[in-house]
Amino acid sequence: MSHFYLTLYVLVWPVIAAIVMAVLCVSLFRDIRKAKREGKDLV
Amino acid sequence: MYQLSITTVLLLLLGFYGLTFLVSLRIGKKKENVDSYMVSNNSIGFGMSAASMTATWIWAASFYAAASSGYKYGISGALHYGLWGALMILFIYPFGKRFRQLAPKAHTLAEIMHARHGRSSQMILAGSNILGSVISLMVNFTAAGALVEVLSPLTFTHGVLIAGAGVLSYTLWSGFRSSVLTDFGQLLAMIIAAVVIIPMIFFQLGGPELFTEGMARLTPEQSSFFSKSAILEQGAPFFVAVLAYAIGNQTIAQRLFAVREDLIKPTFITATIGYGAIVIGLGMLGFLALLAGVQPLDGDLNNLIPQMAATYLPPFVIGLLFIMVIGALSSTADSDLSALSALVMTDVYGKNIAKGKPNPTTMLWVGRVTMIVATMVGVIFASLKLDILTMLIFVGALWGTIVFPVIASLFWQRVTNKAFTSAVAAGFSMFLVTRFEMLPMQGVVAVFFELCASVGGGVVIGMMAFGFFGRNAGLVFGFLALAALAPFAVGFLRDYPVLLSSLTAYGVSAMVCVAVSFRSQNRFDFESIGERVVAFQTKAR
Numbered sequence A: 001m002s003h004f005y006l007t008l009y010v011l012v013w014p015v016i017a018a019i020v021m022a023v024l025c026v027s028l029f030r031d032i033r034k035a036k037r038e039g040k041d042l043v
Numbered sequence B: 001m002y003q004l005s006i007t008t009v010l011l012l013l014l015g016f017y018g019l020t021f022l023v024s025l026r027i028g029k030k031k032e033n034v035d036s037y038m039v040s041n042n043s044i045g046f047g048m049s050a051a052s053m054t055a056t057w058i059w060a061a062s063f064y065a066a067a068s069s070g071y072k073y074g075i076s077g078a079l080h081y082g083l084w085g086a087l088m089i090l091f092i093y094p095f096g097k098r099f100r101q102l103a104p105k106a107h108t109l110a111e112i113m114h115a116r117h118g119r120s121s122q123m124i125l126a127g128s129n130i131l132g133s134v135i136s137l138m139v140n141f142t143a144a145g146a147l148v149e150v151l152s153p154l155t156f157t158h159g160v161l162i163a164g165a166g167v168l169s170y171t172l173w174s175g176f177r178s179s180v181l182t183d184f185g186q187l188l189a190m191i192i193a194a195v196v197i198i199p200m201i202f203f204q205l206g207g208p209e210l211f212t213e214g215m216a217r218l219t220p221e222q223s224s225f226f227s228k229s230a231i232l233e234q235g236a237p238f239f240v241a242v243l244a245y246a247i248g249n250q251t252i253a254q255r256l257f258a259v260r261e262d263l264i265k266p267t268f269i270t271a272t273i274g275y276g277a278i279v280i281g282l283g284m285l286g287f288l289a290l291l292a293g294v295q296p297l298d299g300d301l302n303n304l305i306p307q308m309a310a311t312y313l314p315p316f317v318i319g320l321l322f323i324m325v326i327g328a329l330s331s332t333a334d335s336d337l338s339a340l341s342a343l344v345m346t347d348v349y350g351k352n353i354a355k356g357k358p359n360p361t362t363m364l365w366v367g368r369v370t371m372i373v374a375t376m377v378g379v380i381f382a383s384l385k386l387d388i389l390t391m392l393i394f395v396g397a398l399w400g401t402i403v404f405p406v407i408a409s410l411f412w413q414r415v416t417n418k419a420f421t422s423a424v425a426a427g428f429s430m431f432l433v434t435r436f437e438m439l440p441m442q443g444v445v446a447v448f449f450e451l452c453a454s455v456g457g458g459v460v461i462g463m464m465a466f467g468f469f470g471r472n473a474g475l476v477f478g479f480l481a482l483a484a485l486a487p488f489a490v491g492f493l494r495d496y497p498v499l500l501s502s503l504t505a506y507g508v509s510a511m512v513c514v515a516v517s518f519r520s521q522n523r524f525d526f527e528s529i530g531e532r533v534v535a536f537q538t539k540a541r
Helices: A003-038 B006-025 B034-039 B046-057 B060-102 B109-116 B119-151 B156-171 B176-204 B209-217 B228-248 B250-258 B261-292 B301-312 B315-353 B360-383 B389-409 B417-435 B443-469 B471-489 B497-519 B527-532
Strands: none
Touching: A003 B046, A003 B176, A003 B209, A003 B261, B006 B156, B006 B176, B006 B315, B034 B176, B034 B250, B034 B315, B034 B360, B046 B060, B046 B176, B046 B250, B046 B261, B046 B315, B060 B109, B060 B119, B060 B228, B060 B250, B060 B261, B060 B301, B060 B315, B060 B443, B109 B119, B109 B315, B109 B389, B109 B527, B119 B156, B119 B228, B119 B250, B119 B301, B119 B315, B119 B360, B119 B389, B119 B417, B156 B176, B156 B315, B156 B360, B176 B250, B176 B261, B176 B301, B176 B315, B209 B261, B228 B389, B228 B443, B228 B497, B250 B315, B261 B301, B301 B315, B315 B360, B389 B417, B389 B443, B389 B497, B417 B443, B417 B497, B443 B471, B443 B497
16 A cells, blocks of 8 residues: 555544544534523433 | 653543533532433434543543554454444444434433333343443553553552542432533543644654555565464454444443434434544554564553654643543543443343332442442552453343344344343353353364354344345344354354354344244333333423
C-alpha cells in the first residue's frame, strides 16, 4: 500500500471525528433554540 | 517520562470537575421528578442524545485497548477494536425501537422483562446489569488512578479519590439529566484532543516518511489488513460480544428510553460513526508506536498512549490528553451511577419492595443513596487493585446467554418465563464447561461444543439480520451462517476457548429457549407491556 493511502488511513479518523463534532454542535444549537421557543427543558 | 506538576494536575482536575459541577447546577431542581431522574423527559433532541451515547460508550479503556490492539496486531489492529465496538451501538437500535414501541415509559430493560415474564427474568437481567455497571465504575476509577500516577507525582489512590468525588458531585442531585448534559462537554473535550493529538504525533514521528522505515519492522501478519491472528484473537471475540454488551448495558437502554422516539435511528448511527472515528483514531497511535519502534514502558501496553504523548507532545497538549482521558472515564462513570440508581430505584425498590406503588420522595433518595454507595464501592475496589478479569468473564458470559431470550421475548408470543430462565441457566452452565475446560476438549465432546458454537454463530448473524431486515432474512442468514461455520468450526474452535465459550453461550441459550417455548401453549399479549410499564410520577412536583 502506498504511503499516500497509509497516511490517509491514519489521518482520516480525526477528520471524521471533527465532522461529527460539527454536526452535534449545530444540532445542539437547534435543540437549545427549540427548547427556549417552546419553554421546555433541554434535558 | 515527562510529568505534569502537582499544581498543574490539581488545577486541571479542579477546573474539569468544577466546571462540570457548575454546568449541572444549571438544570438542578429543588424537587426532582423521579422519572426525569432516570430517563429525562423521554424526548431529548438529536445533538444531546447522540453526544451522550458516544461519550458514554467511550470509556478510558477504549483508548488504551485500541492502542494496544494497534501495537499488537499492526495495520488492522485498531479497526478490530474500534469497528466492532462501534457496531455494538448500531446493531442495538432496531431492537431499541421495539423496546420503545412496547414500553414508551420504561426506565430499564429489566422492568420490561418484569412486565413480560415476572420477577425471576427481571432479576437475572437487573442483576447482570448491576454487576456490569459496578465493574465499569471500578475500571474507570482505576483508569483515573493510573493516569494520575503516570502523568503526575500524585499517587494512584489520589487519582481514584478525586475522580470518585468529582463524578459523584455533579451526578448526585439530578441523576441521568446531569449525566446527559455534561456528556456533551466531555465529548467535545475528547474530540478536540483526538483531532489535535493524532496528527501532531504522526508528523512528530516524521509524517509519511515513517512508513518507509517503519513498515520493515512489521511482521507479515502485522502488515496485512486481513491478519488471521487479529481477526481470531481480537476481532471475532469482540464481534460475538456486539449484541451481548449492548443488551447487558443499562447505560444504553437508558438512552434508548430518553431520546425522542423518532430520533433513535439518527442518534445511534451518529454515535456509531463518532465512537468509531475517535477510538480507531486513537488506536492508530499504537500502530504509529509500532512503526516507530517504541517499546512500551515496563512492557505494559496500557502505557503506550501516555508514553507517546509525554515523548512527542508539548506540555500543553499533554494537559489536553489528560483532560481527554478524564472526560472519557467521567462520562462513562456518571452514566454507570445513573444506570445503577435507575436499576435499584425501578427494579429493586419500585417493582419488588414497593410492589409497583413507590413513594416518589423515597424513590428519589433510594437513587441518590445508591449513587453514594456505588461510588464508595467503586473507589474501594479500585484502590485495592482487584483482578477484575474473572468477573468480566462471568458478566460477559451472562450477557451472552440473555441476548436471545431477551430479544425473543419481545418479538415471539410463545416465550415463557420458564423458557427464559432455563435458557440462561443452560447457556451459562455450558459456557463454564467450555471456558474453564471442565471437560477435556477433544473427541466427541469437542465436536459437540463446536457444533453448539456454530449454532451460536448462526444466532448472532441471524439476530443482526433479523434486526435490520425482519424474520425471514434473520432465519435465512442464521441458517446460512450455521451451515458455513459448522464445517470450519469442527476441529478448529477447540483451540480458541474464548471464542468457543462465548459462541456456545449464545447457541445453547437460543436452542433451549426455542425448545422450551415450542412446548408452551401461551400466546402473550404484547399490548399489556405498555399498560404495566408506566411512569412512577406523572406530574412534576
